[in-house]
Amino acid sequence: MNPAEKANALIEALPYLQAFRSKTILIKMGGSAMEDPELVANVMRDIVFLEVAGINPIVVHGGGKAISAAMEKAGLEANFIGGFRVTTDAAIDIVSRVLSSEINPGLVRMIRDFGGKATGIPGTDVFLGEKLKNFDSEGNPVDLGRVGEVVGCQLSNMDTAHKAGIVPVISPLASELGTGRPLNINADLAAAALAKELRVSKLVYLSDVPGLLADPKDPSSLIKSINRAKADELIADGTISGGMIPKVRSAVDALNAGVRKVHFVDGRLPHALLLEIFTDGGIGTEVIR
Ligand SMILES: Nc1ncnc2c1ncn2[C@@H]1O[C@H](COP(=O)(O)OP(=O)(O)O)[C@@H](O)[C@H]1O
Ligand SMILES: CC(=O)N[C@@H](CCC(=O)OP(=O)(O)O)C(=O)O
Numbered sequence: 001m002n003p004a005e006k007a008n009a010l011i012e013a014l015p016y017l018q019a020f021r022s023k024t025i026l027i028k029m030g031g032s033a034m035e036d037p038e039l040v041a042n043v044m045r046d047i048v049f050l051e052v053a054g055i056n057p058i059v060v061h062g063g064g065k066a067i068s069a070a071m072e073k074a075g076l077e078a079n080f081i082g083g084f085r086v087t088t089d090a091a092i093d094i095v096s097r098v099l100s101s102e103i104n105p106g107l108v109r110m111i112r113d114f115g116g117k118a119t120g121i122p123g124t125d126v127f128l129g130e131k132l133k134n135f136d137s138e139g140n141p142v143d144l145g146r147v148g149e150v151v152g153c154q155l156s157n158m159d160t161a162h163k164a165g166i167v168p169v170i171s172p173l174a175s176e177l178g179t180g181r182p183l184n185i186n187a188d189l190a191a192a193a194l195a196k197e198l199r200v201s202k203l204v205y206l207s208d209v210p211g212l213l214a215d216p217k218d219p220s221s222l223i224k225s226i227n228r229a230k231a232d233e234l235i236a237d238g239t240i241s242g243g244m245i246p247k248v249r250s251a252v253d254a255l256n257a258g259v260r261k262v263h264f265v266d267g268r269l270p271h272a273l274l275l276e277i278f279t280d281g282g283i284g285t286e287v288i289r
Contacts, residue, residue: 013278017053020277023201024056024162028191029107031062032208032243033267041110043206046273048116051167055277058158059118059169060194062187063103064243070098083246084134087145087184095184099123099171107169118167121157127190128152129174129183148174148183150193170194188243192250196257203259204276205247206267211285212248214239225286228252251287262287 001009027047034040050057067085068078071094079086087095104120111118129148136142161168172187188205195203214221216239226234231248234240240248251262265272265284276282 016278017055020201021054022056024058024198025050025202025204025277026058026060026191026195026198026200027273028187028203028205029059029061030187030205030207030243030267031064031066031103033206034061034063034103035065035208036268039268040107041113042270043267043273044107044110044116045114046271047167048111048114049274050277051116051165056162057167058194058198058200059107059167060123060172060187060191061099061103061107061169062172063099064187066103067095067098070094080242081134081142081144083188083243084132084144084147084186085184087147089146092146092182092184096173096182099173104169104171111167111169116167117165118169119161121161121168121170123171123173123185123190124175124182125157126153126155126170127172127174127185127193128154128177129185130177131183146181146183148176148185150174150185150190151177153194153197155197186246186250188246188250192254192259195254195259195262199258199260201260202277203251203254203262204273205251205262205264206272207243207247207264208266208268209264210266210269211264211283212240212244216241216244223285225288227288231287248287252289255287255289 047057071078108118108120127150130151132147132149134142134144158168172185172190174183174185176183210219210222212223214223263284263286265276
């Protein structure tokens with residue numbers, strides 16, 4: 001690219017930089033897109049770019065794959081029901097350790113290494129939770145152990161970071177109402193709960209697929225946009241399964257609660273985040289109401 005082309009690329013981004021200046025964009029960094037540290041570093045550099053450009057990024061991260069690996073190492077089996085990890089008392093200790101001592105500080109370090117400002121905030125300082133009420137297809141209760149849903153958010157730590165232009169990096173744990181004990185929150189739900197609370201301009205889920213796929217085995221079968229009715233249909237017929245279920249459901253909830261735009265984007269694709277924000281068509285799947 002010659003210097004004039006470089007300048008043109010910057011100028012093309014101008015309307016988007018203007019539109020999103022001082023706006024908040026919540027980025028959910030999925031554990032599935034965190035297997036390769038180099039790819040994660042690329043995303044963190046894009047986040048530093050947003051921060052420097054005067055856009056306020058917030059990161060809520062997952063870490064499902066790393067948690068499963070740590071559980072296996074400890075001789076525990078990883079079981080999921082409807083995209084939620086069955087979390088025994090032994091498992092919650094591993095979940096907390098992997099999220100709080102490994103993944104969260106790792107992301108903060110990467111942002112700082114690129115000259116950005118970031119602070120790690122434990123989800124237990126942000127999210128208030130209750131045990132998730134979960135039912136099987138016949139309506140019978142299914143106990144998932146220490147799995148929670150978010151029933152409230154405490155924003156003081158976030159606000160302090162925000163006002164100082166620091167990117168908050170938040171783990172998907174909640175403090176249980178009444179007991180203060182940690183609850184394991186699916187990171188998609190945690191991200192959507194915070195996005196709703198803050199009414200963010202954009203919620204972007206970064207994962208390891210190009211977006212929502214009509215055939216999960218065929219990466220070229222991208223569904224460009226999806227609404228709740230269609231999502232329910234695809235969950236019922238099994239096209240949407242596993243970790244994609246909480247993603248789609250929480251995305252629609254966030255839209256209904258006033259979040260302006262929600263996208264599923266491939267976190268492994270170089271600059272996926274910037275392409276999503278700074279180009280017209282966007283990439284991946286847009287969730288609509
Ligand atoms: N229809 C679908 N389209 C795309 N991915 C799907 C679909 N149904 C199930 N999936 C699965 O959902 C996974 C993403 O969810 P998950 O593993 O929880 O990711 P993350 O860690 O990013 O939250 C994909 O890797 C894919 O295996
Ligand atoms: C209850 C529940 O399922 N919690 C998740 C929290 C991490 C997460 O959601 O990570 P991803 O975004 O990488 O899937 C778990 O234990 O795996």
